Amino acid sequence: VVGGRLTYTSTDEHDAMDGELSCRVFQLISLMDTRLPHCTNEKIELAVLWFLDQFRKTYVGDQLQRTSKVVRPKNDVSRVPEKAWKIVKVYARMSEVLGITDDNHVLETFMTKIVTNLKYWGRCEPVISRTLQFLSDLSVGYILLKKLVKIDAVKFMLKNHTSEHFPFLGISETYNVGDFRCRTTFYTALTRLLMVDLGEDEDEFENFMLPLTVSFETVLQIFNNNFKQEEVKRMLIGLARDLRGIAFALNTKTSYTMLFDWIYPAYLPVLQRAIERWYGEPACTTPILKLLAELMQN
Template identity: 70%
Template structure:
């Protein structure tokens, strides 16, 4: 039946539009989209107007008020649907909630009515969980409801509407100055991350086709959830330690366990999370066992040269935070000012680690210099930020790198390169203040251009033989 309909559609399209194959169909669609977006302002306005008319249709009103398994069988419990089929429920509720958002505004009663079918479903799950004979049904129903809530949360893109969802989930969670919503939410997220990490790490050997769906995908979601919590600015993490609450430490330890299990295939979620940790939680980073800290630094080193600019820039930001933290600690120790003992111990642990493993930062300096001089560096600003700190912390090694490059050239080019390196550090002071960083970034831009011209000039050595910094 479907094949017959498709043939009829293609026959009609051939008569009217002269389209005879699927490639032309796709090309026509894309051309239409492109032409519509050439006048984006009018197009967006017409779409908005269309949505407002759409939600007034009786069929749409009926969907918003009756999204139950009685009218939509895929929302029910059935052995005809696999667990993977339940993901369509996320897309369904995302679309449905976006329609709700058109005229929702601040109408809490309308939102409550929309959520009523889910309220009833959660009450049913509770009853099932108390019945040992219906555990499998409860599992499928709970997974489906989680898919539904995920779709709804995606579509609630305003503070007012998102607050309504929190109010529906728990009356204690309100985005109010006096409300502990951030802490309460993170505690639940921490429980979820810890429980899941324990389960996932207990899995035995998996086949290649099972690794992603059963392990990597879940770890990636945990990374993303933790990263959102750390960067969301709605949790005062110092409160956990102050009142002896271990939910924050437990979540971080779960991250470490999953990190040691797998990170290379999860770069899109791992590196942004690591950037958040190095930015605001260096005390945790410095408290790690040496082999774990080495593992993290090695992962940063490997990510610096990633083809994905987002990953590379994230690694540069993480490295900059670590280098800046270490530089400030050394500067404070040099001044011998009175500091809190805890802060001093955190910095001293990192300093001791670097003193025993000087090659770690030296290698990363080599990688960054290599990127600036020999490669098409697309994130030059990001690279410049940690590079200045590395140079100030390792001036001797920087001098060795400079001598290696200059001495590999013919005598006629050495003087030019020496001037390039002098210009790189011209006006740069021994600090990591923003003004000084900006000066170094400007110098580096000129340095990169001048060195490239010198190496391209007649008489320069082969570029491959100059790459002695990797």
Template identity: 35%
Template sequence: MKLVKTPLTMWKHFRISLNFFLISEEANRQIPADSYGLSVTETKLAWFVHIVAAILKAKQTSNFGGESNEILDAELAARTLQLIYIFDTGLHSRRYGDVSKQRLDRAILTFLDYLRRCYIGDQSVLSSKLYARLSELGLHDHTLLLNAIVGKIATNLKSYTKCKEVIDQTISLLLEMASGYVTAKLLFKLDTIKHIISNLNREQFPFLENWDCFRSRTTLYYAIGMLVFMEDSPMKFKSSMEQFLQVFVRLESTPDALFQSDAVKYAFIGLMRDLRGMAMATNSRRTYGFLFYWLYPARMSLVLKAIEYCADVPEVCFLLFIL
């Protein structure tokens, strides 16, 4: 007789594996960590988290409900959310360069995406069963759950400096949430989002300095711009552009002899990519006017200077033309 693996059966396997890992985690506090053992555990858990994400995806696409399924979702979500805390603290906070850790975080991002689609997004359903279980973790409603998701996004952007795959998937999740009317409204009220917007610099988020991730900056500022332009407020727009202004001032004060240096060119290219993301987020004539009149004429001197000294640099000219 062939054994059919139902979601409940898979959940039992997941729970056994997680409980075993929690016991191992307790032991790891007392003995030197086994890097290979942790890699194996992370790989196994990544596989289990993908299964959880697949269950949530099936729920979203089939609209199959039922009390038993709600209880199952609640248990799966609670256990997986506990993993996020475990793997972003202690010994694991130094393993962001390991491939197995990256695989696990990508699986967690996939899980978070389907979790918010089912229970937070524009087509989500309210589930008392889910939040009754998550309240044990301090997540009493959809706002707190969304804040936990944004917290994971912020952690990834701060911790990953070179893994473009994780960075891109993290930013894509933020963009997906910023694109939804309901989630965008909720996001705009979160202190974590306000912290990201006001502290989006290379000291807080080192990946911004990684040349391989320069294209990702455009997507990130596209998502940030969508949130900034939600309220159509000139004051909030100006405050969000404060960091851009600092970069403009620094580059404008650069001596002509140094303007063709790699450091200055990279800084200018990054600035243009960020501004392009903000421009993509303008959704009306009014919001486009905010950005246009912020740039023109006060800050056009830097643009003209870049054209004069970097006319032979394709990356610079391309960004100037598409901005």
């Protein structure tokens, strides 16, 4: 219903239905997440993510920013734009049932859901991929970014983007190397969030890069000591995809310089050695070459 909305044909009945169904889906989300990881259903999870994306398109974003402060006039509803009034009615119902009173509460719900999925659905590529695309869509637009960085779930992600908290960032052989592609999407969105308040704070950037620093140092130790080919290869593939996402999202000279100073001269030789060693394996060389291309074209 939400995804098929046409403003010029919708009625008060449709608005009420949107509000009621939205409440039920948000209640379902809470119930499902309390049962993780013991009780899961991939099809329902994908359906929920589709709903959240449709809700985002219809009720979150610039139009929500313009209408979230609209209140119902006591005597004259004609002064309220029709589109704004429809959005207000949906939020009014959600406020009654769920206590969701404004866009900040909606965004908190979105981000909590995203973090939960990344924690518990690490072995399910379709759910992880769809969740990360949803995160990426949310991270486009300065108004939303300013709101998102204030949310605890976002602060948690910015400080804890490791496989310990998000298993899909791991290098276990149980994960298909092709699934590592989603890591680029993750780090692109994460870096957009970082950029909101980064400015010229090099310490903040170093803290953000710490998990990747640890990974590169581990690769160096493996290269220099007991060489475990498959482990280091998978680690480098993941790092290349992570760094490509970061490089793609850096849109200022200052932030790009921070990344370049971090990667050169300390870690570029590691990537060179990887190319020399696995030159015949596209699964390894392609992510590294795409990273280098992104660094050169930024």
